[in-house]
Amino acid sequence: xxxxxxxxxxxxASVGDRVTITCRASQRINNYLNWYQQKPGKAPKLLIYxxxxxxSGVPSRFSGSGSGTDFTLTINSxxxxxxxxxxxxxxxxxSYSFGQGTKLEIK
Amino acid sequence: QVQLQxxxxxxxxxxxxxxxxxxxxxxxxxxxxxxxxxxPPGKGLEWIGYIYYSGNTNYNPSLKSRVxxxxxxxxxxxxxxxxxxxxxxxxxYYCARCVGGDCYFxxxxxxxxxxxxxxx
Numbered sequence: 367x368x369x370x371x372x373x374x375x376x377x378x379a380s381v382g383d384r385v386t387i388t389c390r391a392s393q394r395i396n397n398y399l400n401w402y403q404q405k406p407g408k409a410p411k412l413l414i415y416x417x418x419x420x421x422s423g424v425p426s427r428f429s430g431s432g433s434g435t436d437f438t439l440t441i442n443s444x445x446x447x448x449x450x451x452x453x454x455x456x457x458x459x460x461s462y463s464f465g466q467g468t469k470l471e472i473k
Numbered sequence: 474q475v476q477l478q479x480x481x482x483x484x485x486x487x488x489x490x491x492x493x494x495x496x497x498x499x500x501x502x503x504x505x506x507x508x509x510x511x512x513p514p515g516k517g518l519e520w521i522g523y524i525y526y527s528g529n530t531n532y533n534p535s536l537k538s539r540v541x542x543x544x545x546x547x548x549x550x551x552x553x554x555x556x557x558x559x560x561x562x563x564x565x566y567y568c569a570r571c572v573g574g575d576c577y578f579x580x581x582x583x584x585x586x587x588x589x590x591x592x593x
Contacts, residue, residue, distance in 0.1 A: 367534070401578040404519075409567055409586055410518065415579035453518055457576045460531045462520035 368392050368456055372465035378473040383444045387468045388456035398458040401430055401439045402456045404467075405450045413452075414439065446472075475499040476570050477584035485562075485591050491555040495568030495584060502526050502549045506571045508580060509542060509553045511564040514588075517565075523571065524551055558591045565589075 369392040379385050389399065397417035400411035412421045414430035419438055427442040441448055449472050454465040481493035495507070509521040522532035524542045532540050543555040553561060565586040572578035 398575070398577065402580075409582075409583035410580070411568075412579045412581050416577065421579065421581065444481055453516070455520075455580075457571075457579075460575075461535070462576065464518040464520070466517050 367461045368395065368458060368463060370454055370456055370463055370465040372452075372454055372468050373378045373461060373466060375466065376469040378430055378471050379444055380473045381444055384440065384442050385470065386441075386443060387439045387440070387454075387470075389432075389465050390460055391435045391437075391456055391458075394434045395456045395458035397433050398456055399430075399432065399437050400455045401428075402455065402464075403448075403450045404408065410453060428430065441470075444470075475494050475561070475570065475582045477570065477582055479566060479568050479584045479587040483588060483590060485589060486593050487559055487591055488557055491553070491558050491562060491566075491589055491591075493552075493553045493566055493568075493587065493589070497549045497551075497570075500570070500582075502544060502546055502551065504520065506572055506576055507542075507544070507551045508569045508576075510567045510569055510580070511562075511565070512586070513561075513564045521553065521555075521566075523576070544579055554558065561592050563591045 399417045401414040404410040418430045451469045476498045502528040506523045508523040539556045544551040567586045568584045569580040570582040571580045
């Protein structure tokens with residue numbers, strides 16, 4: 367099975383900050399990597415697929431990069447609505463496992 | 474607008490079978506792949522499996538021995554059965570659509586989720 371490890375597990379930031387979340391796969395997964403945002407009591411929302419392609423309707427302050435085993439999600443100019451938990455997910459083989467999540471909190 | 478809605482019992486006894494249905498509206502189930510994902514309270518996400526309208530399925534190896542996903546194209550629904558449940562199966566269960574072969578374009582539409590508690 368492929369393990370996905372996110373860092374940090376939690377992060378405090380202020381409105382207007384730029385933040386980066388890292389996701390590492392236990393083996394190479396090419397660019398088979400998605401990012402999701404989840405708010406309390408809600409279903410996850412797809413932000414980025416194929417490591418770097420922005421899902422339709424997602425603000426351009428979100429961006430993704432990486433290939434192989436190391437990936438990043440960057441949020442430029444944080445907005446109040448961005449405080450949430452973020453998950454990466456590989457879709458390289460059918461375990462389609464998620465990272466443990468990164469909780470982004472207001473400083 | 475594509476909408477997914479989970480339905481089924483919110484309480485299941487240990488050792489019994491959990492059964493949920495997802496009803497799809499705004500899209501034909503004869504396209505894309507249809508998934509089940511779960512999230513234990515306060516924890517992360519776990520993909521359970523998917524089905525294509527043809528009946529082709531793929532399951533998480535860690536759950537494969539207990540999972541069955543089926544589709545009813547006449548009702549635009551797909552269903553999950555998870556057998557021999559324990560307290561560890563207590564979770565919010567989501568249904569979701571994924572796009573492209575191997576879900577390459579991500580899980581783009583999700584249901585609101587339904588909490589299933591395993592308890593006697």
